[in-house]
Each structure stands twice: as structure tokens, then as C-alpha cells.
Amino acid sequence: MMNRGFLVLLWLLLSFSDISAQDYTLPLYPEGIPCASDLVEEITEVGLSGRRILKVQEPSLAVYRSPRQIATGASVVICPGGGYTVLAWDWEGSRMAEWFNSFGIDAFVLKYRLPHWESEACHDKVALMDAQRAIRIVRSKASEWGLDPHRIGIMGFSAGGHLASTASTHFDAGNPKAPVETDRFGCRPDFSILMYPVVSMDTTIAHGGSRRNLIGENPSPEMQLYYSNEKQVTPETPPTILIHASDDRSVKPDNSLVYYEALIKNNVPAAMHIYESGGHGFSFAENKGSVEQWAETVKIWMSNRGLLVKKIKVLLVDGQNNHKNWMETTDIMKNQMVASGLFDVDIERSSTKEEGKINEFSPKFSNYDVVVSNYNGELWSDETRKDFEAFVKGGGGFVSVHAANNAFGQWPAYNAMIGLGGWEGRTEKDGPYVYYDKKGLIVRDGQPGPGGHHGKQHAFVIELRDSTHPITLGLPKKWNHATDELYDQLRGPAVNMNILATAYSDPATGGTDRNEPMLMALHFGLGRVFHTTLGHLNESQEHIGFKTTFLRGVEWAASGKVTQEVPSEFVGN
Numbered sequence: 001m002m003n004r005g006f007l008v009l010l011w012l013l014l015s016f017s018d019i020s021a022q023d024y025t026l027p028l029y030p031e032g033i034p035c036a037s038d039l040v041e042e043i044t045e046v047g048l049s050g051r052r053i054l055k056v057q058e059p060s061l062a063v064y065r066s067p068r069q070i071a072t073g074a075s076v077v078i079c080p081g082g083g084y085t086v087l088a089w090d091w092e093g094s095r096m097a098e099w100f101n102s103f104g105i106d107a108f109v110l111k112y113r114l115p116h117w118e119s120e121a122c123h124d125k126v127a128l129m130d131a132q133r134a135i136r137i138v139r140s141k142a143s144e145w146g147l148d149p150h151r152i153g154i155m156g157f158s159a160g161g162h163l164a165s166t167a168s169t170h171f172d173a174g175n176p177k178a179p180v181e182t183d184r185f186g187c188r189p190d191f192s193i194l195m196y197p198v199v200s201m202d203t204t205i206a207h208g209g210s211r212r213n214l215i216g217e218n219p220s221p222e223m224q225l226y227y228s229n230e231k232q233v234t235p236e237t238p239p240t241i242l243i244h245a246s247d248d249r250s251v252k253p254d255n256s257l258v259y260y261e262a263l264i265k266n267n268v269p270a271a272m273h274i275y276e277s278g279g280h281g282f283s284f285a286e287n288k289g290s291v292e293q294w295a296e297t298v299k300i301w302m303s304n305r306g307l308l309v310k311k312i313k314v315l316l317v318d319g320q321n322n323h324k325n326w327m328e329t330t331d332i333m334k335n336q337m338v339a340s341g342l343f344d345v346d347i348e349r350s351s352t353k354e355e356g357k358i359n360e361f362s363p364k365f366s367n368y369d370v371v372v373s374n375y376n377g378e379l380w381s382d383e384t385r386k387d388f389e390a391f392v393k394g395g396g397g398f399v400s401v402h403a404a405n406n407a408f409g410q411w412p413a414y415n416a417m418i419g420l421g422g423w424e425g426r427t428e429k430d431g432p433y434v435y436y437d438k439k440g441l442i443v444r445d446g447q448p449g450p451g452g453h454h455g456k457q458h459a460f461v462i463e464l465r466d467s468t469h470p471i472t473l474g475l476p477k478k479w480n481h482a483t484d485e486l487y488d489q490l491r492g493p494a495v496n497m498n499i500l501a502t503a504y505s506d507p508a509t510g511g512t513d514r515n516e517p518m519l520m521a522l523h524f525g526l527g528r529v530f531h532t533t534l535g536h537l538n539e540s541q542e543h544i545g546f547k548t549t550f551l552r553g554v555e556w557a558a559s560g561k562v563t564q565e566v567p568s569e570f571v572g573n
């Protein structure tokens with residue numbers, strides 16, 4: 001039986017780890033506020049609904065990070081409502097942020113400036129400007145915060161819903177020449193959650209107060225059109241979910257209807273849930289009947305849109321390589337990984353040999369699920385090698401690509417990870433030559449001689465030797481690979497190694513007359529290693545066979561499984 005002290009301790013730990021709260025506040029414009037005013041901010045407390053903020057002078061973002069163990073990498077900027085006069089800060093802001101945090105979404109409550117209090121010259125501009133800047137800030141900090149720059153959403157309530165739909169229809173890709181770095185990032189939200197939103201400025205359905213506060217009593221037709229967001233929807237408007245109640249007497253559900261229609265017309269993925277009752281400004285709608293379901297509905301919508309998938313964190317290391325195209329191949333691999341939607345990729349680049357600072361290269365391997373190496377150069381420092389060994393031994397994934405198996409001939413643990421290597425002084429002291437003979441038997445040949453060689457570049461056939469491994473399951477038995485170097489005479493300890501595929505090394509192209517290992521899966525401690533010898537040229541890496549096995553290998557090394565379908569264009573011969 002467990003002792004009670006332990007249970008209490010466990011309970012305390014669990015409850016504390018559940019607590020998410022505001023971490024800190026970031027000013028939107030550290031360089032100086034455009035359209036600055038001399039307003040003095042006021043905060044009032046209204047019963048159960050909490051703080052209300054008026055006369056915002058310094059717009060800012062309240063940062064709510066989700067617990068790291070459940071973080072999905074997705075995030076959302078929240079715009080509380082209040083008719084463009086006040087901000088329902090807790091009711092439609094901080095409480096939503098805490099809810100998002102509970103399922104791994106980082107949240108940012110936007111304290112935007114309120115048109116009602118602003119000067120004639122600025123009243124229609126400030127709120128949109130603030131929302132756009134908020135998205136840019138989150139995107140600019142994505143890599144620092146471990147967020148996915150392609151899963152940044154916006155949520156808005158009532159007039160805040162007008163702001164969120166305005167930001168969803170008025171955005172840019174950033175200005176690469178902007179003096180403030182944040183402005184170089186795009187401000188398009190990747191998804192929108194619109195809660196009983198004001199959408200239109202058309203007087204037949206507009207919310208009078210929000211309209212007056214934003215564009216005045218007698219706006220020009222141009223301004224009315226500009227802020228009637230249903231008229232600004234394009235195919236680039238982000239996927240959206242709208243929540244409203246039929247008996248909303250303050251902001252007519254027609255606002256959601258017209259926006260939904262425009263989204264559908266433009267082929268933008270859209271969902272709309274209109275509940276029979278709930279009125280306006282219902283926040284979580286506790287005890288209000290079926291409308292109370294909206295939060296679960298939004299969560300399921302986010303899940304179905306892939307917004308809650310925890311991506312695999314990849315670190316790609318490079319910086320030295322005897323292949324002149326190494327920066328290009330790094331980009332090719334990074335782009336393949338990012339495009340698959342499964343991975344978030346960071347690159348750590350070492351100093352060059354000439355700079356002589358290799359001892360300063362010390363990536364935080366433990367922040368990642370898998371390390372991909374496009375590195376073939378100087379030995380890393382003792383410390384970095386120790387970190388890397390501990391990372392893989394402890395269950396981290398590793399993927400060695402092409403010339404990465406030339407690196408580190410003098411590092412025994414590395415040779416154990418990759419199983420076989422070439423060049424860099426490798427000989428019989430490092431292990432046998434390993435290959436398949438013509439009868440299909442594995443040969444381990446300990447005769448003396450150097451490790452690593454290749455004939456002239458040519459296109460060759462890859463043949464699977466193991467079709468049951470997660471990486472190769474469902475792949476063609478044989479396929480034509482692009483022009484590449486066919487590595488032969490690799491040697492190494494080759495233990496805990498499973499040869500997944502070989503290629504025939506033809507003497508006619510300078511080869512060995514053996515079936516040489518091309519793809520290998522290995523174990524090192526608790527870690528999984530995928531080793532591909534392929535990928536000398538850009539075109540070698542762009543080939544469907546390289547790409548498919550590489551992406552599957554990275555996923556397997558990181559997680560032990562492969563969820564990717566075999567692409568239909570990947571056919572055998």
C-alpha cells in the first residue's frame with residue numbers, strides 16, 4: 001500500500017503542474033507606439049466576470065505558456081470583446097488563455113487600444129495595427145519559444161471578433177526591409193475562432209456601438225467596405241470556426257452567417273455552430289444549456305484541423321562538409337521535413353574549419369526528439385560528444401545522411417551508432433566489411449584494408465532486404481534511384497544493425513561486384529538510428545526514393561513508428 005504522505009505529495013505535484021498562469025507581459029511596440037495617446041488606463045472589477053480595462057494607452061500581450069510536457073507548438077492570440085470601448089479582460093481573455101493552456105496551446109491575451117477613446121486620426125487604425133503586431137511578435141519568437149510559426153491562430157469575442165476577423169482578412173507577409181525586425185514577419189493568422197463576432201459594418205446588421213466607435217457616425221463608403229470583413233474574404237483567409245446564438249440581440253447572428261457564406265464561396269475551410277439560446281457575451285456559457293458545448297466543439301475542430309498534433313522536434317546539424325552543396329542539401333532536407341507537416345526543424349551550424357571554433361559547437365540535443373546529421377568535419381569537443389552519446393543512449397533518435405558516415409572515424413561510440421562508416425582512417429581495426437553476396441547472404445569480412453569507396457556517379461537500383469521494418473513496410477521491393485554515389489567497402493562494428501536495403505555495386509562503374517548496404521536501422525542504448533548512405537547530389541536527395549525513406553527514417557528514429565503513407569508516385573520496377 002502506498003503511504004499517505006506520498007499520495008499527498010503526488011497530489012500536490014499534480015495540482016501544481018496543472019496550474020497555468022500568466023508568465024509575463026510583452027509591450028507591442030518597444031521602439032515607440034505609433035498613434036500614441038496620453039490616455040490613462042483604467043481597470044474596473046465587475047462581479048464574476050472579472051477585470052474590465054478601459055482607455056488602453058500601452059498595448060501589450062499577456063503571455064500564457066502551456067506546460068512543456070503537453071505543448072503542441074500551436075498558439076493563439078486572444079482579443080477580448082467590449083464594443084471597442086472596454087476589454088472584458090478575464091471573461092473573454094485570461095480564462096480562455098488558461099483553458100487553451102490546459103490542452104497544450106500557448107495563448108496570448110491582447111490588450112489592444114480601444115477605438116472609442118482614440119483621436120479622430122487614429123480611431124479606426126489602432127486596434128488592427130495592434131492585432132497585426134501581436135501576430136508578428138508571436139511568429140518572430142516562434143523558434144525561441146518552440147512554437148510552430150505555421151500554427152498561430154487568432155480568437156476574438158464580439159467587437160474582439162470584429163478585430164480577429166479584420167486581422168484574418170487584412171494581412172501581409174511582412175516587410176523584409178523593415179527597420180524593426182518584428183515587422184519583417186507576416187501577420188496572417190493560420191486559423192480563426194470567432195465568438196459571437198461583429199463582422200459587418202453594413203447598417204442593416206452591424207452592431208451600432210462597435211461601428212460608431214470604429215468608423216464614426218458617417219463613414220465614407222470606402223471605410224465601411226474596408227471594415228465589412230465579409231466583403232474582404234479571399235481564398236487566403238484562414239480556416240475559421242464561428243460560434244453564435246440565435247437569440248443574440250446585441251450582435252445579430254447574421255454577422256456570422258455572412259462571413260461563413262463568404263468563406264464557403266472562397267473555398268476556405270469553415271465551420272459554424274449557432275445555438276438556439278445563449279444570448280450575447282456568454283464566455284464559457286456555464287449552465288446555459290447546449291451552448292455550453294461550444295468549447296469542446298472548438299477543441300475538436302482544432303484537433304481535426306491538425307492544430308493539436310505534437311510535432312516531432314528535429315535538430316539538423318551541419319557547418320562542415322567536404323560536399324560543396326551541403327547548404328543546399330540541408331535546405332532540401334529541411335523543406336522535405338517541414339512540408340510533411342510532421343516535424344519542426346531547427347538547424348545548428350558549426351563554425352568552419354578556418355574559424356577554428358569547433359569547441360564552441362554545443363547544441364542542446366536534449367531539447368529534440370531526433371538529430372539529423374549533414375556534418376562531415378572536425379571532431380566535436382569532449383563535452384559535445386559526451387552530450388550526444390548520452391542523448392542517443394537515453395532514447396534520442398539519430399539520422400546519418402550520406403557523408404555524415406565519413407565523419408568521426410576516431411570516435412568509437414559514433415561508429416557504433418552508424419554501424420558502418422568510410423574514410424577518415426577507417427580500416428580493419430574498426431570492424432569488418434559488411435555486404436550481401438550473390439546468394440543473398442550477409443557477409444562480414446574482416447580482411448585488412450581501408451573503409452569507404454565509391455565508383456563513378458550513376459543511377460542505380462535499390463533493393464529491399466527487409467520489407468517488414470516500419471521504415472520499409474509497404475515500399476516497392478526494388479526501385480530506380482537517381483544519379484548518386486554508391487558507397488562501397490564501408491566498415492565498422494555493425495552490431496545492433498538491420499540492413500533494410502542494398503544496391504548492386506557494379507564493377508562496370510568502378511564498384512565491388514557486391515550488394516552494398518544503402519539503408520540501415522540500428523539501436524544504440526535506448527536510441528534508434530537510421531543510416532542512409534544516399535544523397536550526394538541535390539537531385540539524389542530530391543528523388544522520391546530518398547525523400548520517402550528519409551522522412552520515414554526520421555520519424556522512426558524519433559518515435560519508433562511510421563505514420564506516413566507511401567506516396568502514390570513512389571513506384572517500383
Ligand code: ZN
Binds near residue numbers: 323403485535536
Ligand atoms: Zn558524396
